[in-house]
Amino acid sequence: MEVVGARCLMCGKTYQVQEDHKDYRNLVAQEKEMPTFICDICNHRVRYESDEQRREKKPL
Numbered sequence: 783m784e785v786v787g788a789r790c791l792m793c794g795k796t797y798q799v800q801e802d803h804k805d806y807r808n809l810v811a812q813e814k815e816m817p818t819f820i821c822d823i824c825n826h827r828v829r830y831e832s833d834e835q836r837r838e839k840k841p842l
Contacts, residue, residue: 785798
């Protein structure tokens with residue numbers, strides 16, 4: 783199984799992305815020394831924060 787090293791744009795961590803990851807093709811196509819993407823943790827964090835902002839606040 784092939785692996786490519788990539789860095790997350792939001793948190794800056796480096797990850798070893800394997801062939802079966804959804805962003806693998808995009809990372810290989812970037813042809814950079816250190817390709818970039820948004821990791822799953824940051825992706826879920828942004829989604830959660832945006833969902834919380836859209837929710838109606840409970841009345842006091």
